[in-house]
Amino acid sequence: MAKGVLVDIPKCIGCESCSVACKLWNELEWDEQEKNKTAIDRAKEPNNGLWPEEWTSINRYDLEKDSESVARYVKTQCMHCEDPACVSSCFSKAFQKLPEGPVIYDQSLCVGCRYCMMACPFDVLRYEWKKAIPGVRKCQMCATRVANNQETACTSVCPTGAIIFGDREELLAEAKKRIKENGYVDRVFGEKEAGGTSWLYISDTPFEQMRFRTDITSKPLPSYTEGYMKATPFVGVGWAAILAGLYVYNNKGKEPLD
Amino acid sequence: MELVTTVVSKAGAKKSTVKWKFKMTPMRWVFTGIAAAAIAVILVRFVLGLGATTNLNDQWPWGLWISFDVLLGVALAGGGYGTALIVYVLRRDKFYPIARSAMLTSLLGYIVVVLGLLIEVGQWFNFWRPYVSWGHASVLFEVFWCISCYTVIQILEFCEVGTEKVFKGAHKYLKKAMPVMLIIGITLPTLHQSSLGQLFYLMVGKVNPLWWTAFLPVFFLLSSFFVGAGMIVIESSLAGKALNHKVEIPVLRGLVKISAGAMILYLMLKITDMVVRGTFANAFAFDLPSIMFLSELTFGVIIPIIIAFSSLSSTRKGLIWFGILTVSGVIMNRFDVLFTGMGKYLNQYGGSYVPAVSEFIVSLGLVSIACLAYLFLAENFNILGNHESEHADDIEIKDGKYASTAK
Amino acid sequence: MASKVGRVKSLSRRSFLKFVGGASLVGVTLNLTGCGKPITPDKAIGGNGWMPTQYNAPGNWPTSVRGRVPIDPENPAIVRDDQKCILCGQCIEVCEKIQSVFGNYELPIKKEFVCVNCGQCIQWCPSGAISERDDVNRVFKALADPNVTVVVQTAPATRIGLGEEFGMPVGTNVQGKQVAALRKLGFDVVFDTNFTADLTIMEEGTELVKRVTGELHHPIPQMTSCCPGWVKFVEYFYPELIPNLSSAKSPQQMEGALIKTYFAEKKEVDPKKIFSVAIMPCTAKKFECQRPEMNSASKELNDSNVSPDVDVVLTTRELARMIKRSGIDFASLPEEEYDKLMGTGTGAGVIFGTTGGVMEAAVRSAYYLITGQQPPAALWNLTPVRGMQGVKEAAVNIPGVGDVKVAVISGLANARKVMDQMKAGHAPWAFMEIMACPGGCEYGGGQPRASSPPSDEDRNRRAASLYNIDAKAKLRNSHDNPEIKQIYADFLTAPMSEKAEELLHTHYVSRADDFIPKKSEENKLY
Numbered sequence A: 001m002a003k004g005v006l007v008d009i010p011k012c013i014g015c016e017s018c019s020v021a022c023k024l025w026n027e028l029e030w031d032e033q034e035k036n037k038t039a040i041d042r043a044k045e046p047n048n049g050l051w052p053e054e055w056t057s058i059n060r061y062d063l064e065k066d067s068e069s070v071a072r073y074v075k076t077q078c079m080h081c082e083d084p085a086c087v088s089s090c091f092s093k094a095f096q097k098l099p100e101g102p103v104i105y106d107q108s109l110c111v112g113c114r115y116c117m118m119a120c121p122f123d124v125l126r127y128e129w130k131k132a133i134p135g136v137r138k139c140q141m142c143a144t145r146v147a148n149n150q151e152t153a154c155t156s157v158c159p160t161g162a163i164i165f166g167d168r169e170e171l172l173a174e175a176k177k178r179i180k181e182n183g184y185v186d187r188v189f190g191e192k193e194a195g196g197t198s199w200l201y202i203s204d205t206p207f208e209q210m211r212f213r214t215d216i217t218s219k220p221l222p223s224y225t226e227g228y229m230k231a232t233p234f235v236g237v238g239w240a241a242i243l244a245g246l247y248v249y250n251n252k253g254k255e256p257l258d
Numbered sequence B: 001m002e003l004v005t006t007v008v009s010k011a012g013a014k015k016s017t018v019k020w021k022f023k024m025t026p027m028r029w030v031f032t033g034i035a036a037a038a039i040a041v042i043l044v045r046f047v048l049g050l051g052a053t054t055n056l057n058d059q060w061p062w063g064l065w066i067s068f069d070v071l072l073g074v075a076l077a078g079g080g081y082g083t084a085l086i087v088y089v090l091r092r093d094k095f096y097p098i099a100r101s102a103m104l105t106s107l108l109g110y111i112v113v114v115l116g117l118l119i120e121v122g123q124w125f126n127f128w129r130p131y132v133s134w135g136h137a138s139v140l141f142e143v144f145w146c147i148s149c150y151t152v153i154q155i156l157e158f159c160e161v162g163t164e165k166v167f168k169g170a171h172k173y174l175k176k177a178m179p180v181m182l183i184i185g186i187t188l189p190t191l192h193q194s195s196l197g198q199l200f201y202l203m204v205g206k207v208n209p210l211w212w213t214a215f216l217p218v219f220f221l222l223s224s225f226f227v228g229a230g231m232i233v234i235e236s237s238l239a240g241k242a243l244n245h246k247v248e249i250p251v252l253r254g255l256v257k258i259s260a261g262a263m264i265l266y267l268m269l270k271i272t273d274m275v276v277r278g279t280f281a282n283a284f285a286f287d288l289p290s291i292m293f294l295s296e297l298t299f300g301v302i303i304p305i306i307i308a309f310s311s312l313s314s315t316r317k318g319l320i321w322f323g324i325l326t327v328s329g330v331i332m333n334r335f336d337v338l339f340t341g342m343g344k345y346l347n348q349y350g351g352s353y354v355p356a357v358s359e360f361i362v363s364l365g366l367v368s369i370a371c372l373a374y375l376f377l378a379e380n381f382n383i384l385g386n387h388e389s390e391h392a393d394d395i396e397i398k399d400g401k402y403a404s405t406a407k
Numbered sequence C: 001m002a003s004k005v006g007r008v009k010s011l012s013r014r015s016f017l018k019f020v021g022g023a024s025l026v027g028v029t030l031n032l033t034g035c036g037k038p039i040t041p042d043k044a045i046g047g048n049g050w051m052p053t054q055y056n057a058p059g060n061w062p063t064s065v066r067g068r069v070p071i072d073p074e075n076p077a078i079v080r081d082d083q084k085c086i087l088c089g090q091c092i093e094v095c096e097k098i099q100s101v102f103g104n105y106e107l108p109i110k111k112e113f114v115c116v117n118c119g120q121c122i123q124w125c126p127s128g129a130i131s132e133r134d135d136v137n138r139v140f141k142a143l144a145d146p147n148v149t150v151v152v153q154t155a156p157a158t159r160i161g162l163g164e165e166f167g168m169p170v171g172t173n174v175q176g177k178q179v180a181a182l183r184k185l186g187f188d189v190v191f192d193t194n195f196t197a198d199l200t201i202m203e204e205g206t207e208l209v210k211r212v213t214g215e216l217h218h219p220i221p222q223m224t225s226c227c228p229g230w231v232k233f234v235e236y237f238y239p240e241l242i243p244n245l246s247s248a249k250s251p252q253q254m255e256g257a258l259i260k261t262y263f264a265e266k267k268e269v270d271p272k273k274i275f276s277v278a279i280m281p282c283t284a285k286k287f288e289c290q291r292p293e294m295n296s297a298s299k300e301l302n303d304s305n306v307s308p309d310v311d312v313v314l315t316t317r318e319l320a321r322m323i324k325r326s327g328i329d330f331a332s333l334p335e336e337e338y339d340k341l342m343g344t345g346t347g348a349g350v351i352f353g354t355t356g357g358v359m360e361a362a363v364r365s366a367y368y369l370i371t372g373q374q375p376p377a378a379l380w381n382l383t384p385v386r387g388m389q390g391v392k393e394a395a396v397n398i399p400g401v402g403d404v405k406v407a408v409i410s411g412l413a414n415a416r417k418v419m420d421q422m423k424a425g426h427a428p429w430a431f432m433e434i435m436a437c438p439g440g441c442e443y444g445g446g447q448p449r450a451s452s453p454p455s456d457e458d459r460n461r462r463a464a465s466l467y468n469i470d471a472k473a474k475l476r477n478s479h480d481n482p483e484i485k486q487i488y489a490d491f492l493t494a495p496m497s498e499k500a501e502e503l504l505h506t507h508y509v510s511r512a513d514d515f516i517p518k519k520s521e522e523n524k525l526y
């Protein structure tokens, strides 16, 4: 069954255990500059805290709630779309959606065109600009752990259960239950966004105030180009046939051109 | 500059000598300079990576190189397939004089694109992956196959010209294969020109609605077709200066009219598209995107149409204006789709991108290399000197050697 | 080109198919033979690192220990180097189970991370990821400034800790060497916090007597207030018990306030040019010195240019770092004496550094304050309040008053239990000493990290060393301290006089609004 993760934003205390776990498990390097940034800094920067060696980031938003100022911590990483734009955009199949949920990337297949980065509806892909031989970087949803029936590294360390791993369907039900019980915003971000994602978010503060792309389409992005790609071979062959026909017709009885 | 190659065709026997010549003018020195600078930057890029040579970042993974070298390069080079269609398939023989040179521009354009791509992609040594690891759901997959195959086809097509001078033995086989190559050579570019537009259709909600439409492929295809004529006009006038070769006005005028016909279709589709999607308000909001959009249409399409169907197109000046406006219009369009179209989205959290000097150098350098190559080929092969071309009065063959290569 | 149309056609079709078909065939073959195989998880980037074993459980199984405590980047006392964290969960264990801070609030958090700055997580973190906020450079800068008089005070417990940083056995008393080292580092005046510990006893003892006699309308039991971690804990979780807290400042803050008033006046130093440093076994002291109330000197002198009473707090470890950085050979330093005026402490002052010490010192002086007589020798060895038990009780017979019940608590989880009892109405004590850190200051968050995990063995050794100093001291009662007598005669007039109230007493704020209180008794957050 497809796995997923439920992020219960109000339960996050900003301990950043999850991002450290991600570093440990994925052997991501520490960068002085990134290390010194705070959750507030990261929420404000264009990269949203995500960098080639930072696959996930805890970002802090200071908001108003019931005329009281509150802080909310939002974990960011690849959303692991159900039908991912990155997978469909990659012309060398370096991306793949596994049946268990993770969307994974194999650098040995990557050409480096960065179309995936342009296509990703959540702008989570990062490129190793500083390297001579760069690759695309993003959360892999701990595919090797999930394949071995373990939960993702980040969820396994979360002390408050703000992020929980499980079957996507069950998590979705749980999310809806929590929305009702806790009076959260009535939306499971990731249920339908971009056709649905493996990672689901619920919150008691408006999503749009926390850099979520709330105006996103609910159609899977690949469906936008699917028809085009399916039609292409037929159009191509048909067009060639027409051209051949025209060629033969127009050249009939004429001196061939040099 | 003169180079003599001696080919030994049979062991120790007959020797045939081919003379290559290339005259250096100040302009050509400038080209060489830029090209050298570009090569230096390219070397740095391969050693230190893209971050060291470009201003690209995670908000702007695509920048000047991709838009200039690929979108634009391909569009400008697209004139080749248009001419091939008109001349060889539709047999409008009056345009034959420009066919070879248009196709040469196109070939060089594609080679520049391919080179540009190799520099631009991160793992260039993996360029062959899509041949075996099929990401067939990707529009880029189609673009990739088409561009690479078409480039091969174009090289073969050019070999047909080339073998008139060297490796003459292969000439007759290539000549035989020409029709097939021509047909494939028209099919492939039409497919990928439209696909280049479709590339952006995946970026749902990121591109300004003025440019983001289901018609993207059609717009890209049509504009690549009509820009071909503009390019030929400019090219023939430049080549006319550089190589003392001018194409007759009626030929160009006819071409311009065909091109303007495509423009009318394009314009009508644009308007229909705006009506259907209700983006009129956006178009006349007179903010940056709207101004760019309107000027792109006015200067790049409407005015050229007027020129084409008025008496202006019977003068060389008018023709050149047509060329300049059309080409800049399409350049603008391609930049608009990426930069103006996506700027608001990509910069919403403080992202920014201004191409680095080194990026400009490489783009200009690639163009310079293409120009030099064009000049070299045009001087050494039968590209321009077809029977129907008009000899300019001021033709001056300084050392007489030039003439020997002309037919 | 072929002249026959038919030939062209057939050639065209054949070649076209050949070309496209050939290319596709090559692709398909390569695809099938492996070059285009779908990616398997092990091909994906990352995913080959390690995780602490407790987290390698099957999906969704709860692990016994999870994650780590949140630390605010602005936390004045503690910082964490994420790069060193191994997610062992020890910090969360100590914070939740021993200090009962983490998880004792409902989610969502409002704005602040609830943290009492005790620094016990530092002591438990096996990888050294958590440490005190390093203020060493601020002190070095002040030392380098010739216009500034740098005055330093050392807490009772640093003298029995510092030696460990230089390889000496646990509990070695290095009082004299510490003074020598501070002088060598360039501190202009070296005072002893033991002095204000004695002063605290005078003020707090007087306050207690006044509460008992009803002269002061504050509730009984009176609770000590010298531990800033404990004070913050009350402010967070038991704001209704704030009135029970003694209004006396901690010895550190008393010393700080007096340095910029009493010392400045006596030695004719411009208080604006005094930089006051405190060497403490404690990280919460870093928080305490930044509390807005802690600028009595500035208020007293009515000069906003006077900086807070204590400018910088350094932990024992930071002092050790300063000594090492300056290349001082600590072991070969001579024994030196504290400066006079506020450098003399009694045995009662020094045992402030361990759990039960404040109580013992207070009992000695309370006896004197109530009866006017010197306490009997039994009160110089009040065994019931000694030792590492979390909650200790004793009854002291004071003539005229009878049995006075006292309680001594260390470790905030223990305190929480007792506070809950108190709220439920069970509070038979007159006076309670509470220290946030198990064992008291001698194992505070700023003390040297022992090579073994925190243990009572080490705590007992350090405590024994403090009791040893007390046993050998010439003066063992706070009220006997000659400098205490002098300061009351020269400056403060009497305990709890108006001036003493202004400089030596403080007030507390409720922090209950900083978080949502726990609804159920269940201690876990998830």
Ligand code: SF4
Pocket (backbone or CB within 6 Å): A078, A079, A080, A081, A084, A085, A086, A087, A103, A119, A120, A121, A122, A123, A124, A125, A138
């Ligand atoms: S969020 Fe982006 S990178 Fe992640 S699966 Fe979706 S499209 Fe791919």
Ligand code: SF4
Pocket (backbone or CB within 6 Å): A018, A021, A022, A023, A025, A026, A055, A056, A077, A138, A139, A140, A141, A142, A152, A153, A154, A155
């Ligand atoms: S799922 Fe794995 S790779 Fe993704 S953020 Fe969590 S720890 Fe990192």
Ligand code: SF4
Pocket (backbone or CB within 6 Å): A011, A012, A013, A014, A015, A016, A017, A018, A019, A058, A073, A075, A157, A158, A159, A160, A161, A162, A163, C067
């Ligand atoms: S581990 Fe859990 S509580 Fe801590 S920052 Fe991550 S999601 Fe939030």
Ligand code: SF4
Pocket (backbone or CB within 6 Å): C067, C068, C069, C080, C084, C085, C086, C087, C088, C089, C090, C091, C092, C121, C124, C125, C126, C127, C128, C129, C130
């Ligand atoms: S004790 Fe130290 S290493 Fe362990 S989880 Fe806490 S900070 Fe990390």
